[in-house]
Amino acid sequence: MDIVNRFLDEESLYALPVVDSANKAITLLDRHIFLEFFSRPYVREVYGNKTIVHFLNTKQMTYQTKTPIMVDAASSIDDVAQIIIDAGMQHMVSGFIVTQNEQYAGIANGHDLLQDITRRKQDELYYLAHYDQLTKIPNRMLFNDRLTQACREAVRKDTLVGLLFIDVDRFKQINDSMGHRFGDMLLVALAERLQSCARDCDTVGRLGGDEFAILMDTPQDAGSISMLSKRVVDSMREPFQVMGKELYVTVSVGTSIFPSDDAEIDGLFAKADTAMYEAKTKGRNGFQEYIPGLSIYSPDRMSLESDLRAALRNNEFVLHYQPQICLATNQVVGVEALIRWRHPKHGLLSPVHFIPTAEENGLIVEIGRWVLREACRQCRQWIDAHHATLRVSINISALEFRQADFVEQVRAILNETGIAPSHIELELTESIVMHNVGAVLAILNELKRMGIFLAIDDFGTGFSSLNYLRRFPIDRLKIDQSFVQGIDHIPANESIVRAITSLAHNLSMEVVAEGAESDAELAILMACQCNEAQGYWFAKPMPADDVMPWVAAWEDRKAD
Numbered sequence: 001m002d003i004v005n006r007f008l009d010e011e012s013l014y015a016l017p018v019v020d021s022a023n024k025a026i027t028l029l030d031r032h033i034f035l036e037f038f039s040r041p042y043v044r045e046v047y048g049n050k051t052i053v054h055f056l057n058t059k060q061m062t063y064q065t066k067t068p069i070m071v072d073a074a075s076s077i078d079d080v081a082q083i084i085i086d087a088g089m090q091h092m093v094s095g096f097i098v099t100q101n102e103q104y105a106g107i108a109n110g111h112d113l114l115q116d117i118t119r120r121k122q123d124e125l126y127y128l129a130h131y132d133q134l135t136k137i138p139n140r141m142l143f144n145d146r147l148t149q150a151c152r153e154a155v156r157k158d159t160l161v162g163l164l165f166i167d168v169d170r171f172k173q174i175n176d177s178m179g180h181r182f183g184d185m186l187l188v189a190l191a192e193r194l195q196s197c198a199r200d201c202d203t204v205g206r207l208g209g210d211e212f213a214i215l216m217d218t219p220q221d222a223g224s225i226s227m228l229s230k231r232v233v234d235s236m237r238e239p240f241q242v243m244g245k246e247l248y249v250t251v252s253v254g255t256s257i258f259p260s261d262d263a264e265i266d267g268l269f270a271k272a273d274t275a276m277y278e279a280k281t282k283g284r285n286g287f288q289e290y291i292p293g294l295s296i297y298s299p300d301r302m303s304l305e306s307d308l309r310a311a312l313r314n315n316e317f318v319l320h321y322q323p324q325i326c327l328a329t330n331q332v333v334g335v336e337a338l339i340r341w342r343h344p345k346h347g348l349l350s351p352v353h354f355i356p357t358a359e360e361n362g363l364i365v366e367i368g369r370w371v372l373r374e375a376c377r378q379c380r381q382w383i384d385a386h387h388a389t390l391r392v393s394i395n396i397s398a399l400e401f402r403q404a405d406f407v408e409q410v411r412a413i414l415n416e417t418g419i420a421p422s423h424i425e426l427e428l429t430e431s432i433v434m435h436n437v438g439a440v441l442a443i444l445n446e447l448k449r450m451g452i453f454l455a456i457d458d459f460g461t462g463f464s465s466l467n468y469l470r471r472f473p474i475d476r477l478k479i480d481q482s483f484v485q486g487i488d489h490i491p492a493n494e495s496i497v498r499a500i501t502s503l504a505h506n507l508s509m510e511v512v513a514e515g516a517e518s519d520a521e522l523a524i525l526m527a528c529q530c531n532e533a534q535g536y537w538f539a540k541p542m543p544a545d546d547v548m549p550w551v552a553a554w555e556d557r558k559a560d
């Protein structure tokens with residue numbers, strides 16, 4: 001072997017330093033050779049111990065072999081370290097030639113190697129324990145630690161600490177439609193963007209999943225924390241380029257301040273989390289500071305799951321309805337059914353608190369069936385009592401839609417409640433319809449044959465193939481509210497809404513704009529030729545009993 005000869009010839013090699021490079025193929029010279037070459041005093045000791053050959057359990061190799069022992073190519077220097085340690089050879093002076101593809105790499109002194117590896121192992125362990133492996137930013141443990149330190153420092157100096165809790169809107173949909181690798185790459189890009197918003201003295205951390213946090217060190221006042229929150233939300237306006245695709249992402253941010261909101265770390269997190277949910281409830285893509293009175297509801301996943309089962313059993317869900325207005329006639333043409341949870345302890349909870357978990361644990365199928373039945377029953381009652389001609393739009397989750405008997409379930413509920421299919425619209429997301437397109441097309445065609453209306457919800461936030469879109473029997477595209485909000489002063493939003501409207505009209509679809517809140521927004525939506533709109537400008541979602549009186553009042557107001 002070249003390497004052996006070279007090794008034996010070049011005594012000077014003995015003095016070379018340890019080469020410490022992980023993930024290289026490693027050759028361990030047979031101890032017979034290095035024992036001859038290296039320090040005699042240690043012979044006895046090594047003889048007395050297990051040999052590496054023995055340790056590796058490589059049967060064909062004996063102690064006397066002159067052939068270098070090849071460790072698996074995937075072995076790293078850490079494996080060697082493990083061998084040294086396990087074989088009880090800490091006291092060996094020298095003995096390892098580390099090569100890659102039989103290239104000389106260096107000579108290791110047992111002590112040095114061990115020390116070096118121990119130090120690096122410690123560094124690695126610290127890194128693993130404190131940094132998120134995907135995004136390379138501090139993980140929850142290190143973030144908590146820094147927050148604790150910052151709060152101690154703040155007490156000493158009588159200053160403040162700001163906590164921003166950041167959740168990516170609709171991350172599950174992105175993961176489901178684009179795959180987990182794409183989702184991972186997006187999280188990496190998000191972490192970078194968040195870091196670009198913060199100052200060097202702040203800490204940006206990943207708490208897990210699609211949750212991030214920023215520790216704002218010694219903010220001047222609550223205004224500085226709001227400014228950072230706004231910067232974070234605004235920074236998402238630029239689309240992300242991930243794996244050759246362009247994607248618009250929004251985030252919801254909740255903030256809390258030490259010590260005014262809470263003097264304990266857990267309390268600060270709970271309050272920022274509560275504020276974040278409030279931001280989501282207000283339509284996502286925004287920030288909210290914690291204000292006393294916001295109901296704190298942040299159960300762990302397990303308790304939420306069992307609470308949700310109990311909620312189904314105890315009939316704690318309720319539907320609220322938000323009017324949809326035809327912009328040409330100003331008439332109420334439909335209502336969207338939106339679920340709420342009348343929680344026995346926490347009052348009326350927004351779906352942002354429980355729909356994502358229900359989608360993860362599968363309970364959404366049962367909840368969705370309840371929503372469908374209840375919305376159909378309610379619509380039938382409005383028709384019977386008020387001769388209403390309303391259409392009720394119902395949100396359908398991916399898991400519900402993918403049930404093998406979804407169409408049959410819909411048909412059975414329509415029959416059971418006696419509602420005509422032309423009063424019902426199902427809202428599906430882009431991620432539902434653009435997945436397994438052949439099967440989806442068959443289901444959509446079947447629903448369409450029944451006479452049900454079909455809409456794509458949150459249009460613009462996912463990926464739609466225009467080729468598929470034109471083949472689907474879709475009646476309406478609902479433009480996501482993130483493009484509607486601020487449309488009067490964000491030129492990009494207006495361009496997006498114009499593009500979607502023109503696309504929809506060319507495909508013989510109508511457009512509903514979601515989240516219209518101001519006169520100015522509404523004026524632009526009309527100028528963009530949107531067919532319908534819904535949003536707080538008209539009305540917030542309301543209990544079923546308020547709908548007909550609201551419709552009557554709207555008609556009266558129109559007549560005046």
Ligand SMILES: Nc1nc2c(ncn2[C@@H]2O[C@H](COP(=O)(O)O[C@H]3[C@@H](O)[C@H](n4cnc5c(=O)[nH]c(N)nc54)O[C@@H]3COP(=O)(O)O)[C@@H](O)[C@H]2O)c(=O)[nH]1
Nearest residue numbers: 281282283338339350351371395396397515516517535536
């Ligand atoms: N699978 C199901 N998902 C459901 C169901 N019911 C609701 N949801 C989904 O939960 C998300 C949050 O819904 P909600 O808190 O009800 O918020 C809706 C509106 O209240 C809100 N909205 C409407 N107008 C405005 C406005 O002018 N400003 C503003 N800030 N928010 C407004 O938007 C939500 C409507 O969302 P969408 O469905 O996209 O039209 C939401 O994702 C619901 O889909 C359910 O039964 N099943």
